[in-house]
Amino acid sequence: MLEASGLCKSFGGKPALDHFSFSVRRGEIYGLLGHNGAGKSTTLGIILGMVMPDGGDVTIGGVSVRAERSKALRKVGAIFETPAFYEYLSGWENLRILMSYSGGFDPAAARAAVERVGLANRIHSKVRTFSHGMRQRLALAQALLPEPEVMLLDEPTDGLDPEGIKWFREFILALRDERGTTVLFNSHLLAEVELMCDRVAILRDGRRVYEGAVGGLHDDAPLFDVDLEPWDAALGPLHAGGGEVVVPGRIRLPHGADPAELVAALVRAGIRVRAFAPVRRSLEDLYMEIHNGASPAAKALG
C-alpha cells in the first residue's frame, strides 16, 4: 500500500535519511522508532511531499508522490508534527478550510468525523480555547475527512494524558479493524508502539537498524531469570543443557531447548532452583539493545 525506496535527505550537509526503504501492507499498522533527529518526521515529510528528498521515492497505492503528489495523497489523512490550526477560527471553520483543499467541504462527513472523535459539543468554539487533547482530536478529525485508506501519524499522542493515549490507541485500532486503514505511526512512546503496531522499523542517524514484527520480539533465543544455589556449581549443568549466561542470574537458552529438562538436570545435580522465570522482552528492551549495539538483529542490518 505504501512503499518507500532509497529515501535520502540531508539538511545543510548533515544526512537526515540514508537510503531508507520500507513498505507497509494494506491494513497494517507500521511503527517508526528512533531517537530525536533519527529521521522519522523527515520520512513522513517526504511521504507528504513537504520535504523534497535528495533521492528515492514513495508510492502510495502505486502512485508516486514525487511525480503525482496530489493523486497519491488523495486518500491519505495525516497528522504531521504538532497540529497547528487557525486559532482565531472555530474548529468547524478549520475543518471547512482544510477540507476545501481535498475535494471540497462535505458538512455531513465533517459532522460524522467530529462526532466520531467526540468533539461535537465544542466544534463551534474558537480553537484558541481548546485544550491539547481537544486539538489532537480535531487533528484526528481532519485526518479522517478524506475517508483515508492510509493514515500518517507523527507523534500523535505527544502530550496527551494516559486516558487520552488509551483513547487514541483504541481509536486507531478500531479504524484499522473496521475500515482496513493502513497506518504509519511514529512515536517516542515505545509501549504505545508495541501495543498498536504490527511491525516496526528502528532508525538511527537516518539509517534503518531494525525491522521486524512486534509479535516476533521473542524470536531471539529466550531469556530466563534464574536463582540457583550454589551458582558456581550450577554452571556445569547449565552449559551442558545449552544455556548461556548473559549476566549472573540471567541465562539464554537456544531455540527449541526445553527449560523443564534443564531444571530437571539442575535438580539432579543437587542445585537448589529457587527461581527459573522466562523474561518477557519488551520493545523497549529491543530498542535499548539496538541503541547499545547489542542486538543481533541490529548487527545483522548494520
Place this chain on the structure above:
Amino acid sequence: MLFLQQLRGELRKLFARPRTWMGYGAFFIMEALILFVYKLEGSQRHMRDLMARNGLEFGTYYSSLTITFTIMLVSMFLLGSIYFALVAGDIVAKENEDGNLRMVFARPVSRLRLLLVKYAAVSLYTFSFVFFVGVSGYLMAVVAVGREGGLFVMEPRMKVFAAYPEWREGAWRLILSAAGIGVSMITLSSLAFMFSCCKIKPAAASIITLTILFVDMILQSFPFFKPYESFFVTWRMSSWVFFMEPNLSWPKLVESYAFLIGLDVSLFTLGWAAFQTRDFKT
C-alpha cells in the same frame, strides 16, 4: 468551483484576523482628519486661491469628489502601502511560521494551487480596500460638504490638471482612478507576496517590501533621474492619475498597466519558484 471554495476559506482567514482590520480603522481616522482640515478656514482660503489662479469657481469644485480624490492621492501610497505590505507579507510566511501550512500540505493540494488561491485573496483584498477608502472617503465628504459639485484634479508630479464641473463625469473619473489605484497597489502586494513565499519572517517580508517601495520613490524624486522616471515602479504605480486627464491617453495607460501586470506575473513566478523547492518541516 473548488477554487472559489478555497478562495472563500482564504478570505475568511484574512478577515478573521485583527491585523486585517487595522488598515480599515486607520483609514477611517485619517479620512476624518483630512475632512477636519478641509473644513478649516485657512485650508479653504488656500484652495479658493488655487482655484482662482486656475480660473475655477470655488463653489463648484470645493466638493465631496475633490476631497475624495485628495484622500486617495495622499493616502494610498503612504498609508495604504503599509497595510498591503503587512497583509501580503503575512499571507504565506505567517502561516509557515505558525505551522498552518503543514496542515494544508497534508492535503492533496499542489503548491502552485495554494499560492494561486492566496495570491487571488491578497489581490482581492488590495483591490477592495482601495474601493473601501474611496467609498468611505466619499460618504464622509458628503456628510461634511454635501453631494453636489464637480471634481478638481491637480497632480503636478505626474503633470495632470483637470476640472470636471459635472458630478457625473467627475464620479466616473474617480471610479476609473480607483480601479487604476487598485491594480497599481496589487503590484506592491505582489512584491510582499513574493518575499512571503521565501524562507523569511513575515515582518521581514513586509519591511523589505516597504524599503524597496520607498527607495524607489526616493530615487524617482531625484531631479537628474527625470529622464528615467518611467523605469521606476512607483512612477508606473502612479499612472492611475492619467485616468483623470481630460483626453484619456489609452496607449500611455496600457503601457503602464502592461508594465505593472508583467511585473506582477514575474513576482508571482519568482515567489512560486522559491516556494516550490522549499522543505516544510520544523
